[in-house]
Amino acid sequence: MSQPAEAECRPPLPPFTQETAVLKVRMAENAWNSRDPERVALAYTPASRWRNRAEFLTGRTEIAAFLARKWARELDYRLIKELWAFTENRIAVRFAYEWRDDAGNWFRSYGNENWEFDGRGLMQTRIASINDLPIPESDRKFHWASGPRPEDHPGLSDLGL
Template identity: 50%
Template sequence: MASAQTDAGKPPFPPFTLETAQIKVKAAQDMWNTRDPHKVKNGYTSDSIWRNRDTFIRGTDEIVEFLTKKWERENGYRLRKELFSFTENKIAVQFWYEFYDTTGQWWRCYGLEDWTFAEDGRMRKRQMSGNDVKISEQERWYKDGVDVNTVDISEKHW
């Protein structure tokens, strides 16, 4: 059974520990930072359900369509996720990402997500709530060459 899960799923598998939940969060962060919808979809079940702000999505085809449009609008996208809480098969994260729009205006999105996982380690449900804040070039955290994991995000930004 474990072998079949490894071949078909995305380790680590539930039930999560603090260590495996943190691994799962950073793996998701890294996958989203590829900005490749076809790679990202592999972390989700074929019948995955999402709420992303005011958009409701079902299945990996809709995930690819949504992310393709997202990353056409959100240029220079860089994301950081941090573990907020977890249970056996659920993880909550806080996140911050930056992007610039078609006019060149920089934005930072602050938000929370809650995730529910299938037994094979792929995400079955994702709910995202986020708020976009205009920032200047000087206020950016994730400039070229900066590892998103090394940025000191102070309490002011929690």
């Protein structure tokens, strides 16, 4: 497989340190909170392989289409990711996100992701396991305006999640 073009380099690059792994996780969280499928898809290799719940995807086109469907259904989406573990080119995260459906029912989705990166910092493999929990609107914990989570907003551990 050929190397991605220089323009496709996505620092921080492997091998990861604690600091660069935390930064990579926050950058991914911020991108996903943009809810821009095309922007998010650019963080993955052109042939990236995904398992998201029971759905299997390959490549940026399928990833962008999946994300467009996801965010059309998961309204008012707000996500927090937290580093769980890392090695040279792999990162494990845990996450939670809140969203509502078009009937106004609220959910908090919990999950874990395993990521593997190529030498240019593009994700080549993403394996996600996710569970949805219906919640009353009064139990919501993610109340920032649409877009990236504010720097001073608590993370998952701080929120007891």
